[in-house]
Amino acid sequence: MSLPIRPAVQASPDYPFSAIEAPVKLDQNESFADFPAELKAIALERLRELPWHRYTDLHAEALCDAVARHDGWAASGTVVTTGSNVLIALLVQLAGMGARVLTVKPNFALYGLDARLLGAALTEVPLHTNLGTDVDALIAALDEAPARGVVFVARPHAPTGSLCGLDDLERLARACQDGWLLVIDEAYHHFTAHDARELARRHPHVVLLRTFSKAWGLAGLRLGYALAGDEVARQLRKLVPPFGVSVLQTVCALVALERPGYLRERVAHTLRERERVFQVLQTHPTWQVMPSHANFLLVRTPDAAQAHAALLAQGVLVRRQDRLHGLEGCLRMTIGTAAENDTFLRTAGLSP
Structure with a gap:
């Protein structure tokens, strides 16, 4: 029996x-x-106190208003969905289907996966040898074929933690003005000193992606949002399923946005601990830790499989990244509590 599944999905x-x-x-x-x-x-x-038998807002309007106030953006340009990963697929549908998706490698897996699933031609530009974003190569790749589409750039980048400069992003945004949508994924923007909102205000073809899953501590809630110009947001909403954000998601996010003090405290903790763990890891005899602008650190080891297994055997789980382009031997560790970070360091053979 032959199932009617598209080859792109099967592959x-x-x-x-x-x-x-x-x-x-x-x-x-x-x-x-x-x-x-x-x-x-x-x-x-x-x-x-709320009725559960009634549909919630059509496009999470109340939550969009609250997000817009918090982020200093227009509500008309704010689009909330059940996770920024959903928005990645919707943005490919919006501008990349039958056209192109351009990004870097390695990168968040969904940029490439959604491009392939939705029939977009995918171009992945390798990072610099220092693991930074090669903006010149991205700009050169824009004109490799006549089709336009979507460019995805993460700032900070995952999984390396590197940070593309705002001046470089300005150059990329200008180069993308002729038929490209430039999507800047700011999932980790809380852990940096500057974000890209001013750039997005200057360029209506620039979209920012943000999430409640990282600094806000609401990964289980599954909420993300886009900050865009009014016209891009209006067209994007056509692809968002109606009544898609539940009353549970809405209420929890509204409570968080009304009382963001805990967010600031947790970001400050993460920044302190990131620096402390980074400094200790620099003393490791065989591991090389990379500077990071996110809530994680990338570490290059002589043997990622062996290092991962040794850590896990002592109860510490990190993420292998050694199968990704240019990241041979690499592991990624999230910044946890001070006690968790101490356990990681001791397990790695270091004194906290």
């Missing part, structure tokens, strides 16, 4: 992740702490 690999249990979980770049208990209580009380 696509599964998403590259296998769940592993461990006492110290530092493999998915989640927040080191759960949503505060007092905020959970407020959200649960609100949920008790």
Whole structure:
């Protein structure tokens, strides 16, 4: 029996992740702490008072308004969905289907996976040898074929933690003005000093992606959003499923946005711990740690498989990245609590 499944879907690999249990979980770049208990209580009380038999907002309008106020953006240009990963696929549908997707490698796997699944021609430009984004090569690749489409650039970059300069992004945005949508993925923007909002305000073809899954500590909630110009946002909403953001998601995110003090405290903790762990890792006799602008560190080891297994045997789970282009021997560790980070360092043979 032949199933009516498109060849592009059949040829696509599964998403590259296998769940592993461990006492110290530092493999998915989640927040080191759960949503505060007092905020959970407020959200649960609100949920008790709301009707669950009615549909929520068509396009999460109340949540879009709150996000826009918090981020200093126009509500008309704010699009909320169930995760920024959903927006990646929608943006490929918006501008890349039957056209092109241009990004770097290595990168977040979904840029390439969604391009292939949706029939876009994919071009991946290698990072510099220093693991930075090669903007000159990206600009050169824009004109390799007549088709236009979507450019994805993560800032900070994952999985390396490197940061593309805003001046370089300005050059890329100008080069993309003729028929390209430039998407800057800011999933980790809280851990940097500057974001790309001003650039996006100057260029209506630039879209920013953000998420509640990292610094906000709400990965289990599955919420992300785009900040865009009004026309791009209006067209993007046509692809967003109606009533897609649940009342549970809406209420919890609204409570977080009303009381963002915990977010600032957790970002400050992450920055302190990132620097501390970085300094200690620099003393490792055989590992090389890379500077990072995100909530994780990339470490090059002589043997990633051996290092990963040795850490896991002692209850510490990190993420192997050695199968990615240019990242031979690399592991990625999320910045956790101080105690979790100490356990990681001791397991790596270092004194915290």
